[in-house]
Amino acid sequence: MTLLAFSVLAVDSAASLIACLNASNVPLISTSDADYAPAVIPYNLRLPFFPAAIAVPTTAAHVSSALKCAQTFNTKVAARSGGHSYAAFGLGGVDGSLMIDMKKFRNLTVDPDTFVATVGAGLRLGDIASGIHAIAGRALPHGLCPGVGISGHALHGGFGFTSRMWGTTLGTIIEMEVVLASGEIVNVSKESNPDLFWALRGAGSSFGIVTTFKLKTYPAPASGINFTWTWTLDNNATATVDTKVKLFQAVQDYSITTAPSNMALRVFTVPMMGLFQITGVFWGSREDFDSVIAPLVDSFPDQDNIPTPEVLEHAYLDLLVVLALGQALPQPENYTMHDTFFAKSIVAPSKLTTNALTSFFTFHGQNANKPPLLWFVIANLYGGQYSAISAQDPADSSYYVRDSLFTFQLYSNLDTTTDPPVTTYPPWGIEFMDGLSKSMTDAQTETKFHAYPNYVDPTLSPQLAHELYYGENYPRLASLKGVFDPGFLLWNPQAVGTS
Structure with a gap:
């Protein structure tokens, strides 16, 4: 296939993907929209990537429809919670992916009896810290940069200045609503879908798109x-x-x-x-x-x-601002x-x-x-x-x-x-x-x-990344990838299963 033919095929595929998203009533930004250019500016300006389209869902059903469209038109998918990825993996890590921007998922509540926080996947750490403190005087272990999105942070660790006292952000996850590559919407916890619960907490971007977290909170220090x-x-x-x-x-x-x-x-x-x-x-x-x-x-x-x-x-809260070098929460x-x-x-x-x-x-x-x-x-x-x-x-x-x-x-x-x-x-x-x-x-x-x-x-090869990030857990992760995403729809250059 010539380069020209490949380019025409890519354009046709993107147009078909966008038509599917429109037909499914998924809010989106296409490459011709004025909002596209600012939406794809990466945190790390060294690594610009250009998605074929950007889905901006407001419901789990929208996420499900977007994944089904991507599967139909053989388009890799990357979800972006906050956009703080050092490698711009929220943009896909390559050109031509479908980016699912979770920024509209901003719900935040704290149960008055259990103090479990229900957190939308589009919230940032500063939003959550100030929000749960205002609602219930509670706190979470989390990083110092208030603009970091909760999803990537929590699903791959999440260290902060209360972590030696309370553990990682990942360790506070009790339950998640997750959309699988198939489009199925599931609740995931230690009791429900335990294998998926294990895999998501450490390698989440390879296994599903979280829409909502339930997180254990702690009494905030004075x-x-x-x-x-x-x-x-x-x-x-x-x-x-x-x-x-x-x-x-x-x-x-x-x-x-x-x-x-x-x-x-x-x-x-x-x-x-x-x-x-x-x-x-x-x-x-x-x-x-x-x-x-x-x-x-x-x-x-x-x-x-x-x-x-x-x-x-x-x-x-004042100390969180100091640690963030003056950034507002x-x-x-x-x-x-x-x-x-x-x-x-x-x-x-x-x-x-x-x-x-x-x-x-x-x-x-x-x-x-x-x-x-x-x-x-x-x-x-x-x-x-x-x-x-x-x-x-x-x-x-x-x-x-x-x-x-x-x-x-x-x-x-x-x-x-x-x-x-x-x-x-x-x-x-x-x-x-x-x-x-x-x-x-x-x-x-x-x-x-x-x-x-x-x-x-x-810059790490997929093999070295898997070894350094997942160690002895990688064989089980690779096996579960075949169960929950056999088509490798949820993808970035270092995703589980990539060789």
């Missing part, structure tokens, strides 16, 4: 204490690597044995600024904080030069934040060796300035003996990386302050970030590292 120690270190000084290694080891040892469940802890580094921070949140009183943090501070190297920490107490229906970036993740299940940390921080110093890239590393504490994340039964869901000690996010974006401004991510940036990742993992080959699916890396 306040929390946000703390930060900041070192500014000379990347050219020979002692800097040793200082960083010892600081990280202090955090690591404290985390494994001592850090209470009501403490969130992270290490944040911006090499080009020489910035090294130990920061987090304690959900308790200042008196208790001073007591529980003392062993960590006592283990910092160079005790005579420990920086004065910033320690501030905030009311619960209630979010607009259409997401308007964008960046041009590439990110990777490392899930470290156990203690990092001196050799691995030395290699990692040596790479930091040697590559601190990489214009036009700005890059940073966040190491979030997931584990430790008191963590609620690792305490959850690993067989309960397909989410594989709950045994993480630390999860690292390696993030690089463009310096937009240059003159003239740079708008294109450099191709060598991918190789550079791979090198950053390998500076740790290749120096500790005795450890089986994994990756976090919510920091999705589109």
